[in-house]
């Protein structure tokens with residue numbers, strides 16, 4: 228019943244659009260008052276169509292007279308001329324690159340909802356699953372999260388495109404929330420590897436808003452299930468707070484077939500625990516780390532490091548808390564070569580080795 232209810236709502240909304248019908252806003256392909264991921268889905272539906280050019284067309288964010296209508300219309304009745312964002316008479320890559328993307332998130336007039344449709348779990352609708360590479364990470368570590376649509380029991384039939392509105396914990400992501408990216412995976416969406424998949428990725432690193440949209444462009448759907456892409460994230464190095472969790476959440480989904488019929492999808496949210504870095508002795512009493520030469524002379528160019536545990540990364544900090552970058556290079560089982568940072572000042576240092584089980588710490592001295 229949920230699926231039917233959502234379908235009816237979506238079709239109804241789609242057909243109320245022509246209130247602003249005579250003006251084209253470049254990139255707002257479904258003419259609903261905002262440029263977003265759903266407009267890429269509509270662009271994919273009309274892709275490779277052609278019709279009359281729009282006199283005086285521009286890709287700037289200004290309303291433009293529709294001009295001569297095209298022969299083709301979307302299933303709800305909206306004319307294909309709205310998909311020709313740059314007005315050159317063809318629906319192609321330029322409409323995406325030169326109008327839809329530059330005008331992304333621009334708004335005009337009265338907003339009409341796009342018709343995103345999330346399903347309740349437990350029914351017969353396909354689900355999206357967010358699959359993280361780890362359930363917990365250390366500050367500064369990389370994390371990947373796969374986005375998987377459908378499964379063997381509830382696959383996707385007649386897939387043409389999908390748009391997602393998502394949110395992530397931007398305050399826990401490195402580089403002021405910016406170190407998060409998305410790569411589309413097209414293996415089952417484009418099984419013949421024809422290069423027909425169009426995609427977009429938008430993020431706002433302040434608010435944590437994300438949009439992903441992926442669409443075929445040949446008006447032919449595919450059946451299947453599996454990964455549609457993955458997020459790559461670098462966690463902030465300095466985390467404040469107790470037991471922080473990185474969250475990636477799907478707020479809204481729109482899955483369409485080649486007729487712009489919407490199937491509701493069960494959304495997902497994933498949490499990844501961020502382990503606290505702890506400074507001091509005796510963190511990992513069963514493990515130990517030994518560095519040589521120690522003390523180190525000014526002419527030494529590298530240290531030899533032995534550790535009883537595999538190391539994720541190393542951190543070298545002086546008595547004032549200043550960090551010096553070090554990159555251990557594997558040199559054997561439980562053995563690493565660590566090039567010494569150039570111009571390391573004489574003094575006492577703490578070397579922290581981050582492992583699966585905790586932090587190993589050793590004291591190091593650089594002499595004159």
Ligand SMILES: [Ca+2]
Nearest residue numbers: 255257259261
């Ligand atoms: Ca729109």
Ligand SMILES: [Ca+2]
Nearest residue numbers: 311313315317
């Ligand atoms: Ca065009």
